[in-house]
Amino acid sequence: MYQRYQDAMTLVQIYEKPDIMLTMTCNPNWNEIKYQLLPGQSSQDRPDLITGIFKSKFEEFKKDIVDRGVLGKVRSYSYVIEYQKRGLPHVHMLVIFENNDKLCTPDHFDSIVRAEIPSQTEEPNLHKAVFHHMIHGPCGSINPNCPCMINGKCKKNFPKPFVEYTSRGNDSYPLYRRREGGQVSITNNDNVFIDNGWVVPYNPWLVLKYDCHINVEVCGGIKCVKYIYKYIHKGPDRVALELQNGQNSDEIQQYVDGRCICAPEALWRIFSFEFSRMYPSIIRLQLHTPNQHFVYFNPQQHVSDLLADDDNSKTMLTEFFKINCDPDLTGKYLYREFPQYYTRIKSGKKWIRRRSNNKVVGRVYVVSPTEGERFYLRILLNHVRGPTSFEDLMTVNGVTYSTFKESAQMRGLPQQDDYVKQCLEEAHSVKMSYSFRRLFVSILVFCQPTTVRELWDEFHHCMCEDYGREISSNNLIINKLLLEI
Incomplete structure (x- = not known):
């Protein structure tokens, strides 16, 4: 994994730092999945559909980003496929643009990334997609048992503060424009509201086309770049298990590497799909x-x-x-x-x-x-x-x-x-x-x-x-x- 990280940082030396990071997560309610389910089945019963359709969606997603350049002309990219605990696949993708399409100013950031709830009257379809896919939690006092809560605080620092204009962060992610207002009810009795502080940054065109969670982040400084490259090349989660059999246990046999592979990941491996790719490829000499x-x-x-x-x-x-x-x-x-x-x-x-x-x-x-x-x-x-x-x-x-x-x-x-x-x-x-x-x-x-x-x-x-x-x-x-x- 360290060699892959060094390969990735070699691209940073040659092509400068990445411009954006994209995270695309499988939507189990895609119509392509629901239409092929048998009566009484749910998407979790068909890992083959989840795997195959996510693969096809990601290939189209990759064509949009890399070949068609919907966000800008791409010079280099790197991605890795991962799986959530519940088995849904997602991809982390880093993109480096050509020099003419570099994201240099907050105005450039706003042209690609939004972090606000769109108007329900002006953009009803986008409003619905953002409400279903791009709202974090909510957590905090609204839901203290949310998995993101650690010691009474959200580890993702939601809700984000309101700001009138997008600005550069302190050697990290930018502070995206989040104006006050845009409240939406998340309960039937209208007792709980969310606002722009809970919105995960997104690109409107991508969210509308793929109808799933697609987080788009502009990469800030070198600290952010190092973290992201190490994050996407960290490898699968592992756990050490201790096995004991009676009083006379063999210490050498006590510890084994254990890994839980969900059904969609197993099928991804059976189909021999790529788990990661980097372009241009790196040849170690x-x-x-x-x-x-x-x-x-x-x-x-x-x-x-x-x-x-x-x-x-x-x-x-x-x-x-x-x-x-x-x-x-x-x-x-x-x-x-x-x-x-x-x-x-x-x-x-x-x-x-x-x-x-x-x-x-x-x-x-x-x-x-x-x-x-x-x-x-x-x-x-x-x-x-x-x-x-x-x-x-x-x-x-x-x-x-x-x-x-x-x-x-x-x-x-x-x-x-x-x-x-x-x-x-x-x-x-x-x-x-x-x-x-x-x-x-x-x-x-x-x-x-x-x-x-x-x-x-x-x-x-x-x-x-x-x-x-x-x-x-x-x-x-x-x-x-x-x-x-």
């Missing part, structure tokens, strides 16, 4: 020093047979070197650019020219500065075009050096701590504050940068994002951060 790559083998095989098999010496990196031996490709591609033009054939362990026009992004595995030569090998591969071998990377102006570090230094790559800044800039996109602090300390210890104060001034705010939620004073945050480091 192997990184290893000479003769230090992984080899998978059968324990029954003899060592001499393993060494005699040429396929065991082939890796992504060595085959990249081999392709670069072609005179027409000399000095043409960086390692991370290579997957855009060549595709990897796993069976033959080789690269072949890419025929499709699908976008692909190459990502070289992240390496800590504490790994020494492997770290400097990554620096060389990110700057040297078309290398033909490890020796070629270690050769500068006709002189072959004994280490990758010396080669990088002679090429001027680590000068003035530029490589350290690049490492920290990349890490800020993919790491949370705690991991970023550990990396900063590792760089101070093992890389011995010369401009420590400049690095601190530039990146200290990246290391204290989590402290900002606990401490209001900036001086206290910095003091606590320095103590930890």
